[in-house]
Amino acid sequence: MNEIDRLIGDLVIANRILAKEEIVDAYGHISFRNPQNPNHYFLARSLAPELIEREDIVEHDLESNPVRDEKRPLYLERFIHGAIYEARPDVMAVVHAHAEDVLPFGIADGTPLRPVVHSGSFIGAHIPVWDIADHFGDTNLLVSNHEHGRDLAKCLGDNNVALMRGHGFTASGRSIIEIVRMSVYLPRNARALWHAKALGGDIKYLSQGEIAARNKGYSPYSPETWRAWEYWANKCGCGHMVTKPEPEKK
Amino acid sequence: MNEIDRLIGDLVIANRILAKEEIVDAYGHISFRNPQNPNHYFLARSLAPELIEREDIVEHDLESNPVRDEKRPLYLERFIHGAIYEARPDVMAVVHAHAEDVLPFGIADGTPLRPVVHSGSFIGAHIPVWDIADHFGDTNLLVSNHEHGRDLAKCLGDNNVALMRGHGFTASGRSIIEIVRMSVYLPRNARALWHAKALGGDIKYLSQGEIAARNKGYSPYSPETWRAWEYWANKCGCGHMVTKPEPEKK
Amino acid sequence: MNEIDRLIGDLVIANRILAKEEIVDAYGHISFRNPQNPNHYFLARSLAPELIEREDIVEHDLESNPVRDEKRPLYLERFIHGAIYEARPDVMAVVHAHAEDVLPFGIADGTPLRPVVHSGSFIGAHIPVWDIADHFGDTNLLVSNHEHGRDLAKCLGDNNVALMRGHGFTASGRSIIEIVRMSVYLPRNARALWHAKALGGDIKYLSQGEIAARNKGYSPYSPETWRAWEYWANKCGCGHMVTKPEPEKK
């Protein structure tokens, strides 16, 4: 199987995992950058993640237009993906979702979302909150054109995750496996933080050094990372679709 | 398939969706107005929503009497539906439910329920709280006659949703698909708001302009709306029953 | 089918419902009084409610001894049932359970548990909290003899529900169907109350008159009550076991 075909398979699995783990419902999407052509990325047509098959994956350019003739409707918010790939050459995969337990941190400004649990370290030390109203006034809150996307990408900056006020979050990372994991543990970290706050007293956040130490040790195909991917894939009924790249990939 | 038959099919799906999404349990109901006779509406006989089939749907008049001879027990609270269709010619579908996470906002008066997330925008900027005790004193809290229904409809006014103190909520809208969506995202918006409040600081609600912008863009058969309907129908085992109206419906 | 056989069938269904609705796990039990001999009641042998079959139901006397030779282990806390049937001739069914969301109200004394939602009205206006330590000092918290049971029954008094500090609750009522419903909606009422409290402002509890009005209208075989029984039975896989008594029962 060639690399693109393998990654498309992973993208199908990733969609199903995010649905099963309730990061997405009918809304929310995940993409990966074409490793053979960094000006293109792959994202499903407009369809609920749980129902996505290989045939639903569409190649887009960085302005988020389909690169081939495409009659099927596309995601309204595909511009999130194009704009982040444009701004961040290091990013190979992007998720946008409305995971419910992340929402409060984009609505109230009293408690910034920061990593408090080790599994949440990959969201990074700083998580900016993007408010579409700041530059675009009253909208339907959707990132529905490339300008919106660029504004979000600018707010994201060099961070891994940006919250979107009243809407959801966008996460970016080095691989599909990394951002699936980030997306699954982001709401967990959010809940741990809000419950900790309710218990009172001082809160111990992960230190910068801890976040860096965890990040340094990360590899998408280490036994620990792979263990979770395999587990989540099995849980959402995609265990049989899991394929590991050749060893030289490390 | 004629229009009424198609809508009855949608009503069956809607009942199953609301059960699966835990908006209703054994209690709660959803109806649609007869598009060919605005003085009639369709609602199931007294049965748990999860168990409803086409044969269980009964045509009622606006005083909530069955229009044909009917021996099976009817919902005690069917008067909610008749009274709202009577008062609001624009309303084509009505839900009444006890979704748990909406209840606190009808019990405590410290934090009004308002949209804080984009998926909650359709509940509208203002959500009145109806207290049956205000005009009827000590009751069993049920809307068990047309007078109760009219009092609730008056409180609802031109809004989409009314909370019912110690009881639940009623939502009204332009189509079955619209009120299913409103009902599913109403508790999500409620939870996002209460958690945001617990995090402290200022809360950013959706602005009037944002609510209007979202409402303006709504269409029951747009790819985005349809995507959710299809997803929820699949999730509750009704994927095979989904039918889209002819294109001229838009 | 004779009445006892029918009630034993209902008790099996009730056990499965309570398990499915997460009112009980491996612990917790439900009994009914023998309508033909008020000095006896029926309760399962020591077994997780989800696994109970007709053959597991054992007839006990009011001191909670089995009335026939019985080699299988019995519930340690069966004394709850015997003592309440002894003290309360009107009670025909008893549940004891550890439903998680009821526990906080038996631990903290800041917010008494009272009905705030209509489905919670059957728990009654006053819910005493029994602390086994008050009369028995340091124990394993279990109601493990008839004296413990009598002390709990005394605390329960004429109420429907008593909380048990650091342990759970006991509910008593006029029929199996009534106490299943009471048990299912008790945690819901508890959650609605604690979330309402967190929202701030004044809390509107159900009035005495509302509780009385709802209680007056209750009938175990009304279409509304039956609808829920049928729904819960279906949900836990016991739909085929549901039987309605002959019409003269009303």
Next chain:
Amino acid sequence: MNEIDRLIGDLVIANRILAKEEIVDAYGHISFRNPQNPNHYFLARSLAPELIEREDIVEHDLESNPVRDEKRPLYLERFIHGAIYEARPDVMAVVHAHAEDVLPFGIADGTPLRPVVHSGSFIGAHIPVWDIADHFGDTNLLVSNHEHGRDLAKCLGDNNVALMRGHGFTASGRSIIEIVRMSVYLPRNARALWHAKALGGDIKYLSQGEIAARNKGYSPYSPETWRAWEYWANKCGCGHMVTKPEPEKK
């Protein structure tokens, strides 16, 4: 079946129970000490608990090296197990997990975790919080060598459970069945406590005498303990694998 074979079967069941009860996800592990050689323990190779079979169980020595040639990757944090067995001759089984609802108590210092419900009594009166940063500075938070493990074991002392700041918990006990139960009820006790705190007023913790009374009555094969084991095993699809030791075991 010999004792080791039976315990390996129990360990497989325990892994599945912990996954089903959401104490572990892809991460977290459970071990037992070899009763025939107290310097060895059994723990799975690096694999998600839900997927573990008998063949995946590996015998380790107390420095957490595999005692036989082993090519499959091992858990990075196996040192938790070795170090506790080394320090505590009474401990026969160990769990390490990240159960979400325990995390807040390791992050905020305002409310110590202590037993408030009878099912939580086995966690013990005192639950120390271990912070890896105290002695090792900035790490990836994992117990990734024997020194880390020894430091954790020292903090655990004679207690049953230690929280690990920003990471999870470790529980130790007299049998697999005991620590599974402890692990399942630990998050329940945590939730009961945080909700009780939110309700306001004084909190009644279990007294020292109550904790002792419950501990005294514990037996891994009593009908009450066995009832839960059987229930959880059935629930996670392992009912057919349950075997009880010979009667002389008591």
